[in-house]
Amino acid sequence: MGTTSSILRIAHARMNPTVGDLKGNAGAIAERIAEAARLGADVVTFPELALCGYPPEDLLMKPSFLRDSRIALEEVVATTRGTVAIVGFPDLSGNSLYNAAAVIHDGRIAGVYHKVELPNYGVFDEKRYFARGDGSLVMEIRGIRISVTICEDLWVKDSPVERAVRDNGAALTVNIAASPFHAGKIALRRSVLSEFAKRTGACLSYNNIVGGQDELVFDGGVMVTDREGRLIASGQRFAEGLIITDFDAVELASRSGRSASHGKLVVVNCRGTACHAPAGGNCANGSKSCDAAVEPEFGRIEEIFEALKLGLRDYVRKNGFKKVVLGISGGVDSAITAAIAADALGKENVVGVRIPSRYTSEGTFKDAEILARNLGIQCITISLEKIFTLYMEELAGAFGPGAPGIEAENLQARIRGNILMGLSNRFGWLVLTTGNKSEIACGYCTLYGDMAGGYSVIKDVFKTVVYEISDFYNMRAGYDAIPQSIIDRPPTAELRPNQKDEDSLPPYPLLDPILRAYVEEDMAAEEIAARGFDIAVVREVVRMVDRNEYKRRQAPPGVKITPKAFGKDRRIPMTNRYATGMFDKSRPVS
């Protein structure tokens, strides 16, 4: 087992800060530094902007916020002893604001690194806030050179940061990150880390932020690679707490360079640690051993489920709610939303409301009750029938002659919305909406009706995936917690006699791939059709997506789980007359 001098122990603090809660976050950081010190860590890392939460958005425009961030950082600094802490914070230096990492040791800031590569795409707006850092930071601990980097710095090939890691002879790169989740992204992230390690020949220690923030979920996930890019340790995603990794200090020191041609060199006179015996594992190439093994990864649907749970839980918790309420129709969307809520918040904190109308079938009405019983959630029943009838009477004069149309369908949805919001206002419950991405994409939903609510759990989940999650949920439960009849029933809004979703939309197994191609891949109608879809169907889908942008702008937030969610990810004007096919493509283009 290693002696004090032969091991470099790194603790990764998996942390879920709340945006803006500078005092709370600083307190949590200080506690974990103390814990890491007790565990004999030489270094403890915290995620990108852990001090203020990520993304703080325009809070960064407030001078007071930046001042208070500095105060919070000083509170952390004052408590550090022994262990070196790497803490992400917004650094106002002169007139420039940087996305920064402080290297803190023994009650002082030994150095500050400024992020160089600033993402300004997708959900990111970092160039709105931050100046680009113009140097690197390498710290030296007992002769071991460690480069400090932030998130995107790893994602740009042959960047100044990458060159600095090589030139400064770093044997290890620490990266603190705030990389939002989407399904399947972990493979990409692993590959980026692995390639960076290989290109630089340095081991890599990666610590991603955890938690839900409005529409984003950060899945966390500590990863450590050897200098050949092999994953040698990882900490489970969607979870908090310290992950400890031990490196062979002698080998790292021998691989460290001695020049300092680039940027800042911060020599930390770290005394070494009263080291705990490493807990095993066999981490080749520069890492002697580590107590964190490589954790098994979540399955495809399981990670989506975890993301939805964490996103909902954090939105509820961080905004000071305890209970949620939602309409349970007997359909699969509200069923899976209720199931996720019960898992995320506890069944005692979920209230289901059945609001039947003349068009509600006996089957769906009954299924909703069975669902509530299976999940163990409270179930309230309120009829909208009399209210709907009265509305139609009161509006008869204004509506004039002619059969009721879409206004009557929407009115029923809006009465449901009113009832749920009434309960919300009376009892302080957060209303969950239950629309899925397929519906919301096509505008197959009612503004101020089923769209009324505070959080929209499955808004980024295509209908076909809703079914997969339901199957997963039942499989995990070991029985049909979501009744099979709910899963099997053809989707219907039940707002007019014998209505089926397929009256208005293509069947979901056809619709979803078209939507994915249009929304997530930005393909033109003609290109999508070339994948084997009827061009008329594709054009109609595209038309529906385009014309319903205004509805989505008034939709509640919900968890992003795809590469491109509606929202900050996809900023399409409401006023927009663009349609592919407006030109005859046979004309040559110069």
Add this chain to the structure above:
Amino acid sequence: MGTTSSILRIAHARMNPTVGDLKGNAGAIAERIAEAARLGADVVTFPELALCGYPPEDLLMKPSFLRDSRIALEEVVATTRGTVAIVGFPDLSGNSLYNAAAVIHDGRIAGVYHKVELPNYGVFDEKRYFARGDGSLVMEIRGIRISVTICEDLWVKDSPVERAVRDNGAALTVNIAASPFHAGKIALRRSVLSEFAKRTGACLSYNNIVGGQDELVFDGGVMVTDREGRLIASGQRFAEGLIITDFDAVELASRSGRSASHGKLVVVNCRGTACHAPAGGNCANGSKSCDAAVEPEFGRIEEIFEALKLGLRDYVRKNGFKKVVLGISGGVDSAITAAIAADALGKENVVGVRIPSRYTSEGTFKDAEILARNLGIQCITISLEKIFTLYMEELAGAFGPGAPGIEAENLQARIRGNILMGLSNRFGWLVLTTGNKSEIACGYCTLYGDMAGGYSVIKDVFKTVVYEISDFYNMRAGYDAIPQSIIDRPPTAELRPNQKDEDSLPPYPLLDPILRAYVEEDMAAEEIAARGFDIAVVREVVRMVDRNEYKRRQAPPGVKITPKAFGKDRRIPMTNRYATGMFDKSRPVS
């Protein structure tokens, strides 16, 4: 009067393109080029991104959109004869996208300029889309050097663009712009133009885009300065059509340089024009004369009124609506909204709906009718009383014992929302909401109630300014078109007995300056209080603004008229625990 060779005639096409309408915009551009040619213009300028509209946002992520933009540009190119046209378009060149200006002459693209300075602050996200141009473009017409620049290029001091204007010996700078309106901005814009002209010693010809696009209004406004920065011609803002300016070609040529040390030099073999006699004016220093005089500017409230009208008109028109419907309560907010709508769309296209409840006073009920009569708009009356009563009965069991609270107030607002949306869905009318910025800032409004609608005309207008606009409107009308009793009545939501806004909010003349300091100036509570406000009042206002971010996210769009509107301008997280004063400020900060 000038001969062909002694005059350089520039036409400024004040243009209101629709975002995404590539075919329509290209057609309008081609028509104006032909018109400019008929008027003997040497050069005709179009605003920034006139071809696709501004801002196209993530349409720029669609490869098909960029291809179609190129086709649209080619359609324009094919029609140009004689006159040189400067047309803003998105230019995909290799793998990089540029915010570009094409110099088009006699059926070909003679050169393309790429915008250098890309704004990525406020409402702008240009670094999300565009690469930074790395050169300048100077065109030479009959020995006259003209620099082509785009919007922000003028706003950065000592930029590469500015240096290039000087180094290339340009006698005239053409700037095509898409600069959004806020009240009072014209003074800033004039000063920026004037300073640029002075620093470069070149005359300046500025052409800003016109029109409403979702939340933005572009006020247009052609401006021409001499080389000492004096405004020598301007075209009225908020208006379309050509503005012609004649320059002394001999003088401009004599002031033009002959080196080409920077960027591209485009020599256009323009034959000169069969020149119309200039219409007078006396434009010193480089401009011989111009038919456009310096237009008188709008007053402070008048320009806000024009912006609100144009924003509303374009949202309605460009989205294919004809009529609008709104609740008229007898209060000043709905009165001014109705008045603006009647002015913008024609009184025959505005429907007012009175929806009284038990709390509606005789006075407000009556005033709403007088208002409708004065404006000449249709007025419908529908009572919510019976519906409200029935809701409360049906919900009595679920609500349980205890007096009705906020849920009963909100329910009335939501019934009103349902009625207006019912009319919208039945007849295809766009619902206008009537909330002002003071209310929306404080969350003094009901989600899915008075916030339900498609466009929110005065959402960025503080209540105190609403009164000013009402007075302006009546003054202009020459009588109390908005009844004085509406203006004089203490503001009330009339959702419970004897309710007044001041029960919940500070008086507006006190509230609005606090909101302005907090929202628009990003000041901390303590700093605002130092301006002479009670700190407890300021803290309560700040608390209200912060906690109601979630409501604003579900609000309809509306016209930005202040330096910082809620929306793209101010991106505050919903989940946000930041509060100034969380730290004891007596601690020293390093």
